[in-house]
Amino acid sequence: MLKQYSKPERPDKESFTKRLKQAREKLAAQQMMLKQRNLPVLVLVEGWGAAGKGGAIGRVIHNLDPRFFKVKTMKSPSVEEQRYPFLHRFFQEIPKAGQFVFLDSGWMDEICRQRFHGKMDDAQYDARISSVKRFERQLTDNGYLLVKLFFHISRKEQEKRIANLLADKDTAWRISDSDKWQNKHYNKCLEVFDRYLQDTDIPDAPWYIVDAKERHWAELQMLERLCTGIDTAMQNESLAVQLLQNSFPLSKVPLLSEVSLDKSIDPAEYKATLDILQKKLYGLHYRLYRKRVPVVICYEGWDAAGKGGNIKRVTEALDARGFEVHPIASPDPQEKARHYLWRFWTRLPKTGHIAIFDRTWYGRVMVERLEGFCSTNDWQRAYYEINEFEKELTDWGAVVIKFWVQIDKQTQLERFEERQNTPEKQWKITEEDWRNREKWDEYEVAINEMLQKTSTTYAPWHILESVDKKYARIKALRIIIDALEKALD
Amino acid sequence: MLKQYSKPERPDKESFTKRLKQAREKLAAQQMMLKQRNLPVLVLVEGWGAAGKGGAIGRVIHNLDPRFFKVKTMKSPSVEEQRYPFLHRFFQEIPKAGQFVFLDSGWMDEICRQRFHGKMDDAQYDARISSVKRFERQLTDNGYLLVKLFFHISRKEQEKRIANLLADKDTAWRISDSDKWQNKHYNKCLEVFDRYLQDTDIPDAPWYIVDAKERHWAELQMLERLCTGIDTAMQNESLAVQLLQNSFPLSKVPLLSEVSLDKSIDPAEYKATLDILQKKLYGLHYRLYRKRVPVVICYEGWDAAGKGGNIKRVTEALDARGFEVHPIASPDPQEKARHYLWRFWTRLPKTGHIAIFDRTWYGRVMVERLEGFCSTNDWQRAYYEINEFEKELTDWGAVVIKFWVQIDKQTQLERFEERQNTPEKQWKITEEDWRNREKWDEYEVAINEMLQKTSTTYAPWHILESVDKKYARIKALRIIIDALEKALD
Numbered sequence: 001m002l003k004q005y006s007k008p009e010r011p012d013k014e015s016f017t018k019r020l021k022q023a024r025e026k027l028a029a030q031q032m033m034l035k036q037r038n039l040p041v042l043v044l045v046e047g048w049g050a051a052g053k054g055g056a057i058g059r060v061i062h063n064l065d066p067r068f069f070k071v072k073t074m075k076s077p078s079v080e081e082q083r084y085p086f087l088h089r090f091f092q093e094i095p096k097a098g099q100f101v102f103l104d105s106g107w108m109d110e111i112c113r114q115r116f117h118g119k120m121d122d123a124q125y126d127a128r129i130s131s132v133k134r135f136e137r138q139l140t141d142n143g144y145l146l147v148k149l150f151f152h153i154s155r156k157e158q159e160k161r162i163a164n165l166l167a168d169k170d171t172a173w174r175i176s177d178s179d180k181w182q183n184k185h186y187n188k189c190l191e192v193f194d195r196y197l198q199d200t201d202i203p204d205a206p207w208y209i210v211d212a213k214e215r216h217w218a219e220l221q222m223l224e225r226l227c228t229g230i231d232t233a234m235q236n237e238s239l240a241v242q243l244l245q246n247s248f249p250l251s252k253v254p255l256l257s258e259v260s261l262d263k264s265i266d267p268a269e270y271k272a273t274l275d276i277l278q279k280k281l282y283g284l285h286y287r288l289y290r291k292r293v294p295v296v297i298c299y300e301g302w303d304a305a306g307k308g309g310n311i312k313r314v315t316e317a318l319d320a321r322g323f324e325v326h327p328i329a330s331p332d333p334q335e336k337a338r339h340y341l342w343r344f345w346t347r348l349p350k351t352g353h354i355a356i357f358d359r360t361w362y363g364r365v366m367v368e369r370l371e372g373f374c375s376t377n378d379w380q381r382a383y384y385e386i387n388e389f390e391k392e393l394t395d396w397g398a399v400v401i402k403f404w405v406q407i408d409k410q411t412q413l414e415r416f417e418e419r420q421n422t423p424e425k426q427w428k429i430t431e432e433d434w435r436n437r438e439k440w441d442e443y444e445v446a447i448n449e450m451l452q453k454t455s456t457t458y459a460p461w462h463i464l465e466s467v468d469k470k471y472a473r474i475k476a477l478r479i480i481i482d483a484l485e486k487a488l489d
Numbered sequence: 490m491l492k493q494y495s496k497p498e499r500p501d502k503e504s505f506t507k508r509l510k511q512a513r514e515k516l517a518a519q520q521m522m523l524k525q526r527n528l529p530v531l532v533l534v535e536g537w538g539a540a541g542k543g544g545a546i547g548r549v550i551h552n553l554d555p556r557f558f559k560v561k562t563m564k565s566p567s568v569e570e571q572r573y574p575f576l577h578r579f580f581q582e583i584p585k586a587g588q589f590v591f592l593d594s595g596w597m598d599e600i601c602r603q604r605f606h607g608k609m610d611d612a613q614y615d616a617r618i619s620s621v622k623r624f625e626r627q628l629t630d631n632g633y634l635l636v637k638l639f640f641h642i643s644r645k646e647q648e649k650r651i652a653n654l655l656a657d658k659d660t661a662w663r664i665s666d667s668d669k670w671q672n673k674h675y676n677k678c679l680e681v682f683d684r685y686l687q688d689t690d691i692p693d694a695p696w697y698i699v700d701a702k703e704r705h706w707a708e709l710q711m712l713e714r715l716c717t718g719i720d721t722a723m724q725n726e727s728l729a730v731q732l733l734q735n736s737f738p739l740s741k742v743p744l745l746s747e748v749s750l751d752k753s754i755d756p757a758e759y760k761a762t763l764d765i766l767q768k769k770l771y772g773l774h775y776r777l778y779r780k781r782v783p784v785v786i787c788y789e790g791w792d793a794a795g796k797g798g799n800i801k802r803v804t805e806a807l808d809a810r811g812f813e814v815h816p817i818a819s820p821d822p823q824e825k826a827r828h829y830l831w832r833f834w835t836r837l838p839k840t841g842h843i844a845i846f847d848r849t850w851y852g853r854v855m856v857e858r859l860e861g862f863c864s865t866n867d868w869q870r871a872y873y874e875i876n877e878f879e880k881e882l883t884d885w886g887a888v889v890i891k892f893w894v895q896i897d898k899q900t901q902l903e904r905f906e907e908r909q910n911t912p913e914k915q916w917k918i919t920e921e922d923w924r925n926r927e928k929w930d931e932y933e934v935a936i937n938e939m940l941q942k943t944s945t946t947y948a949p950w951h952i953l954e955s956v957d958k959k960y961a962r963i964k965a966l967r968i969i970i971d972a973l974e975k976a977l978d
Contacts, residue, residue, distance in 0.1 A: 058809035320547040
């Protein structure tokens with residue numbers, strides 16, 4: 001795309017001034033509409049070093065209310081950030097509904113940098129590109145406008161700018177070694193950039209190349225592109241997103257009605273086995289830590305199925321410094337205003353750590369589906385998106401373990417009543433639990449569909465028969481130990 | 490304290506077992522009470538390297554529901570973290586109401602480490618101690634239980650443990666160079682620890698020294714200390730905290746009724762001056778960046794006083810990569826569940842950056858006071874706490890600039906009506922604005938008290954007369970430029 005790039009014609013002075021004024025006013029007006037219609041806009045500003053990306057962002061935001069945008073300069077990932085999946089730090093920065101985020105360089109820059117220096121082979125590059133395309137598609141499918149700009153300048157122009165910036169002590173800090181390196185290896189970089197732009201030029205988030213030789217001209221192109229993008233996004237807003245065919249390798253899981261719940265364990269055997277398994281898990285945790293394997297354990301299940309007690313038997317066997325339990329309730333306003341996976345991306349464990357989710361992203365296809373918190377298209381699409389998300393995690397090297405904690409309706413009733421009648425346990429039972437219980441059958445349909453569509457070979461569902469909670473605990477520990485041992489071998 | 494430390498007598502086996510069981514059960518029961526009563530508990534576990542801090546935390550949390558506690562290992566601050574005030578990364582971790590946070594080493598460890606290696610002179614140490622004491626007192630005054638434990642072992646014991654841990658490849662990673670250094674310089678470290686413990690043994694958060702030679706004994710001491718602390722905190726919960734005498738150097742500020750609002754600027758002069766001042770500010774921003782000076786700009790003012798437009802004239806003159814505007818609305822659930830300054834601590838700028846707050850922590854003594862969102866004791870104490878907070882910021886090197894944007898009641902009415910009648914502006918006016926307007930006189934009393942009590946020499950209030958918004962913008966820019974120039978000299 002860069003190599004065949006032909007510069008757009010710069011308008012004459014009079015029409016230039018007119019268009020600039022129009023575009024500025026339009027963007028200011030659009031911002032108010034975005035706010036009312038809750039559309040989030042992520043503007044990715046990539047390009048050559050010293051191409052004037054930061055300056056252009058600075059000029060464009062003059063037209064915006066500063067309370068509703070953020071500009072974020074993405075530097076190289078810190079040592080800490082490197083312990084998370086590649087997209088983690090970018091996902092963290094996605095805008096809230098109705099707001100803009102401008103990224104001054106983003107994932108393109110980081111990938112290309114690794115390519116320049118031969119730190120990523122072809123297979124890794126291909127995997128990364130797929131991951132980026134999934135990420136971008138998921139954003140746009142979930143109502144984000146993603147505007148991708150590449151600021152282009154010639155080798156000569158770049159050389160001149162570097163020299164100018166270095167000459168002034170107040171601007172010299174803006175030139176990095178990497179900028180100088182780019183200029184010296186301009187043609188090599190051009191190849192890498194060009195290939196990346198081609199590889200990621202997806203229909204929902206196409207690239208726009210900005211002729212960045214002159215700053216007001218670059219500003220005009222950026223403004224006009226933004227305005228067009230916003231117009232299109234607002235027009236498309238009501239369109240349902242096309243559903244994708246589930247193409248993930250599935251792993252067999254029974255229907256809930258096929259699960260026999262009469263499994264139990266003898267209390268003495270439970271005690272002895274628990275002790276053995278917990279000691280084993282404790283030992284494995286250290287090995288995980290040393291080998292830097294991240295682990296994600298997901299608990300879903302009926303209310304009062306015994307998730308809390310099950311989790312406790314797992315955490316008892318873990319080193320306190322290496323795990324975190326995330327109880328997931330309804331999203332708070334910050335979370336509701338973003339992509340539904342955002343609150344999970346931001347809670348991922350770092351390598352060597354374990355994150356346990358007490359309820360998970362599967363809320364999308366259960367409570368959000370049944371209560372109408374998202375559209376039909378949204379939850380239907382979610383099976384695919386969730387499979388992608390878990391693929392992303394396992395590709396990163398994570399062990400993903402998913403439990404459905406199963407009981408029957410009668411057992412739930414008994415436990416609800418016991419909670420109701422035991423003063424110390426009353427906090428555990430709410431009106432909402434009773435309301436959900438009334439929808440048992442609808443939930444069962446949704447759960448079965450969820451289990452069938454998202455039990456993949458890389459992240460299969462495991463059913464924990466939990467009428468005898470002790471049985472379920474032992475089973476969970478065994479599954480976890482088994483999965484970790486496999487990962488450590 | 491360490492040097493005169495005499496070990497508590499270890500109970501005989503039978504009573505040991507009994508006490509351990511009792512303490513474990515008690516803590517489990519207390520956790521449920523804490524949850525109901527929304528008491529947050531921060532447990533600071535400090536001590537010698539290899540004293541078994543992590544292990545003890547691990548044993549204590551066995552008794553807790555894993556959904557309601559977090560364990561956080563505090564490592565040395567990253568390069569990024571070093572660009573924030575010393576307490577920033579600790580403040581970030583404070584628990585939510587009803588939850589526990591265990592810090593495996595905290596601010597004591599970091600301060601003592603710097604002392605060991607002579608990286609902090611006496612004056613810096615004294616300043617740091619004052620800051621820590623303020624922090625701890627503010628936590629307890631705001632309803633936190635802060636339990637401070639120091640795990641003590643002898644030089645010989647430490648040596649033995651280091652050797653044991655190093656001998657096993659699964660535990661060797663737990664021994665750092667710093668642990669070995671400590672053992673080699675045990676007496677020097679003892680001096681520093683002892684002095685620190687004495688210096689920070691404050692009434693509301695005293696130190697407890699744990700004899701850590703044997704792990705179950707250490708567990709019992711930790712458990713019992715926690716239980717006692719929780720009991721006391723629950724008993725004291727309803728007691729009002731003593732108010733402190735405002736001892737900060739104050740700077741003169743007028744009463745609102747003394748402010749004459751007839752100030753204005755000629756539109757042509759405005760345009761020319763704005764241009765000059767914005768260019769000047771733009772230049773200063775680079776110098777701030779290079780010199781790594783952090784800047785905090787606070788806007789408070791009547792609804793419709795013109796804060797938004799004023800802020801925009803400032804941000805237009807700033808480099809997009811170096812500032813952030815934080816619009817402050819009512820706290821979300823995450824924020825409401827913590828110390829009221831938490832959401833501001835977590836939004837501080839790093840060095841070289843500018844944070845602009847559109848409404849601030851002064852909500853505590855305005856809306857929270859008038860709407861009864863906090864107790865009388867809470868908002869009365871807040872003047873002192875806020876002065877301390879801003880002192881903390883200026884001691885760190887920040888420039889703190891505070892604006893009160895002033896208009897009269899009639900002007901507000903005209904602007905409200907204009908907003909109501911202009912379709913693009915209707916989003917800016919809500920029912921709440923009208924309700925607040927009815928309380929104008931009560932607000933004026935609160936604002937005057939706030940201005941008088943919190944206009945300090947290091948963070949004075951500036952009144953912006955904003956009936957003519959243009960006049961207010963020019964005045965704000967002048968004040969900012971003036972403050973930055975002073976800081977850069």
